Amino acid sequence: MLYYPAYLTLKDRNVLVVGGGAVGCRRLSPLIEAGAKVTLVAPQLVDEATMLVEKHDLKWLCRSYSAELLAEQWLVIAATNSAELNTAIAQQAEADGIFCNVANDANTGSFICPSLINDGQCQIAIATGGAAPVLTRLLKFRIRAILPRHLKQLIAVSAAKRADIKRTFSTVSHRRRFWEGFFSKALNPDNTDYAKLYQQHLSEVTEQASAVVPLTCVLPDDLDDLSFGMVKKLHQADLVIVSEKDERRIETFIRQDCRRVRPEAYAQITPEPHASVIAIVTN
Ligand SMILES: C[C@@]1(CC(=O)O)c2cc3[nH]c(cc4nc(cc5[nH]c(cc(n2)[C@H]1CCC(=O)O)[C@@](C)(CC(=O)O)[C@@H]5CCC(=O)O)C(CC(=O)O)=C4CCC(=O)O)c(CCC(=O)O)c3CC(=O)O
Numbered sequence: 001m002l003y004y005p006a007y008l009t010l011k012d013r014n015v016l017v018v019g020g021g022a023v024g025c026r027r028l029s030p031l032i033e034a035g036a037k038v039t040l041v042a043p044q045l046v047d048e049a050t051m052l053v054e055k056h057d058l059k060w061l062c063r064s065y066s067a068e069l070l071a072e073q074w075l076v077i078a079a080t081n082s083a084e085l086n087t088a089i090a091q092q093a094e095a096d097g098i099f100c101n102v103a104n105d106a107n108t109g110s111f112i113c114p115s116l117i118n119d120g121q122c123q124i125a126i127a128t129g130g131a132a133p134v135l136t137r138l139l140k141f142r143i144r145a146i147l148p149r150h151l152k153q154l155i156a157v158s159a160a161k162r163a164d165i166k167r168t169f170s171t172v173s174h175r176r177r178f179w180e181g182f183f184s185k186a187l188n189p190d191n192t193d194y195a196k197l198y199q200q201h202l203s204e205v206t207e208q209a210s211a212v213v214p215l216t217c218v219l220p221d222d223l224d225d226l227s228f229g230m231v232k233k234l235h236q237a238d239l240v241i242v243s244e245k246d247e248r249r250i251e252t253f254i255r256q257d258c259r260r261v262r263p264e265a266y267a268q269i270t271p272e273p274h275a276s277v278i279a280i281v282t283n
């Protein structure tokens, strides 16, 4: 079974953290950053948790958990060193319709806590369904190492200009193509003046129609042999002409909103002006 990934809005919502050891403490910062109203209950805290309580003026109840604490909570984290207590908290939370994380068991409770990469508004969450938390942490370091350096500034340009671009370009497809072109250029490490790059790109891109010429992709037996360039083009494709069998093979290379058309039906359709069309041919 897979988990359903989601990013929760916790601003001003009541969250209870039960347990103030290393794990309970690790849960605090992301909750604080998300603007939750945190109550921490534990007879003892690790030093770092004490520091966070003081710094952020968190409500700390220096005592054992009791069931009435769940009233008014939106979400609870069960991170004590007692598996029995953590399970009991999860059962009560489930009965009361409150989200619950159980630190010692991925299969109890209603969500698991992923490893997090936060870079401004870019938040990457990684998890392995509770199977390999240490691998999760190692993957975090690898992924963080390949992220572009000025991600925050790049996201800020998009946040500031999205409404303008919605007004400037009339279709989702044109807007997507605009942003794809802009971000592709911006991800080149030599380009860091994003405001200038944005203006330049805006002056170059138009909505004018042009003839659509399908590109052909000869599918190798082993998909690992697909060139990097072709993988990139497949990802940009707005329409692929593909048999049912090959569609399954290339599913992970094409976008969800890419149109799929069978070869025998292609003659009857009219691709959007400017559409990037790829005909898939089996080797
Ligand atoms: C289900 C989950 C709990 C949840 O959802 O709350 C869970 C469960 C358990 N972890 C255990 C052990 C360790 N966990 C870590 C580290 C992390 N564990 C995290 C998440 C999760 N761990 C959730 C699933 C995430 C997923 O799906 O991958 C991370 C990603 C996030 C975080 O906790 O903040 C964080 C990396 C933070 C980072 O750096 O990014 C380390 C290493 C270390 O501390 O460095 C060890 C010691 C080595 C070992 O034992 O493997 C044990 C056994 C305890 C015991 O033996 O008593 C259990 C219980 C069990 O499964 O038995």
Ligand SMILES: NC(=O)C1=CN([C@@H]2O[C@H](COP(=O)(O)OP(=O)(O)OC[C@H]3O[C@@H](n4cnc5c(N)ncnc54)[C@H](O)[C@@H]3O)[C@@H](O)[C@H]2O)C=CC1
Residues within 6 Å of the ligand: 018, 019, 020, 021, 022, 023, 024, 041, 042, 043, 044, 045, 046, 063, 064, 065, 079, 080, 081, 082, 083, 085, 103, 104, 133
């Ligand atoms: N998710 C993860 O990454 C990991 C999870 N774990 C699991 O997380 C749990 C907690 O681990 P640690 O923080 O290292 O434990 P810990 O022993 O350092 O801390 C336990 C905390 O729970 C509090 N506590 C105990 N009984 C309580 C009660 N009745 N009411 C309220 N608070 C109570 C203690 O005062 C203490 O603050 C363990 O079950 C462990 O198996 C352990 C390692 C990693």
